[in-house]
Amino acid sequence: MKKCNQNIQNICDYIDGELDGSLCEEIDKHLKECRNCRIMVDTLRQTVVLCREGRQEHLPAEIENKLNDALRRKWEKKFKK
Amino acid sequence: MDEKELVKRAQSGDFDAFSRLITEQKDKIYRLALKLTGNREDAEDIVQETFLKAVDNIDKFRLESSFGTWLYTIALNNVRAHMGSRKKMTLKPIEEYLPSGHSDENTHTQLFDWGDPHQLFEQKQLDQIIESALAALPQKYSMPFMLRYMEDLSVKDIARILKLSLPAAKSRILRARLALREQLAEHFREKIDEKV
Numbered sequence: 391m392k393k394c395n396q397n398i399q400n401i402c403d404y405i406d407g408e409l410d411g412s413l414c415e416e417i418d419k420h421l422k423e424c425r426n427c428r429i430m431v432d433t434l435r436q437t438v439v440l441c442r443e444g445r446q447e448h449l450p451a452e453i454e455n456k457l458n459d460a461l462r463r464k465w466e467k468k469f470k471k
Numbered sequence: 472m473d474e475k476e477l478v479k480r481a482q483s484g485d486f487d488a489f490s491r492l493i494t495e496q497k498d499k500i501y502r503l504a505l506k507l508t509g510n511r512e513d514a515e516d517i518v519q520e521t522f523l524k525a526v527d528n529i530d531k532f533r534l535e536s537s538f539g540t541w542l543y544t545i546a547l548n549n550v551r552a553h554m555g556s557r558k559k560m561t562l563k564p565i566e567e568y569l570p571s572g573h574s575d576e577n578t579h580t581q582l583f584d585w586g587d588p589h590q591l592f593e594q595k596q597l598d599q600i601i602e603s604a605l606a607a608l609p610q611k612y613s614m615p616f617m618l619r620y621m622e623d624l625s626v627k628d629i630a631r632i633l634k635l636s637l638p639a640a641k642s643r644i645l646r647a648r649l650a651l652r653e654q655l656a657e658h659f660r661e662k663i664d665e666k667v
Binding site: 394395398399401402425426427429430432433434436437438440441442443444446447448449450453454456457458460461462464465466468469 | 484489490498501518526565569570583585588605620641644656
């Protein structure tokens, strides 16, 4: 890879481990030589890690109970029980 | 009982089968809506509307996708309806998120290396930074990004749900990732500057 950014369209596949063969090797080689691109790849990888490790929210029980009641009413109306 | 059988039973009026189909989906749709809207009340409304519409349309579901994918499609339409006119940040073209040259050249701009953000912020603060960064993205970018990295859907499935070509879905995921990276870098740099 002679220039930075020329493989940018494939960078998500590279970071996510979904890029095969010579293109992957080309990017690996470039990253060894280019600090900026290493930082870009590392921080793009961390961006997803940080988004994934956020708190695991659950639908509040009160809302879920209301939803279940509303769904049952709608269901009974739809199927005329 | 597999999903196909549960769907068939639900379509013939079996509420218990429908309940089993949606049990695991409620939290998933809630989390997705919360991340896209950044607002609990909006997310709760979107969950309710999504599952009520699923009841309305259960007989139209043709098993061409998984039941979860079908629900995502309904949920994302509800998110769009809720959030349609709200102001979001404008994303730049891809090349403007990238460093201007090779590190070995004299003219390059050094990219900021943020290190370990857990050394800068408590987890709770990081969660808030991430939530507001995601909520600031226009939905056309945040939706494919979240489906890809939080719901682990394939780019092919995302393209189908959002009615995009494969390259368009890939490109939106990349732009969202670059824009989020830049927002996070700004937060982390500010924090480091404060410490100095």
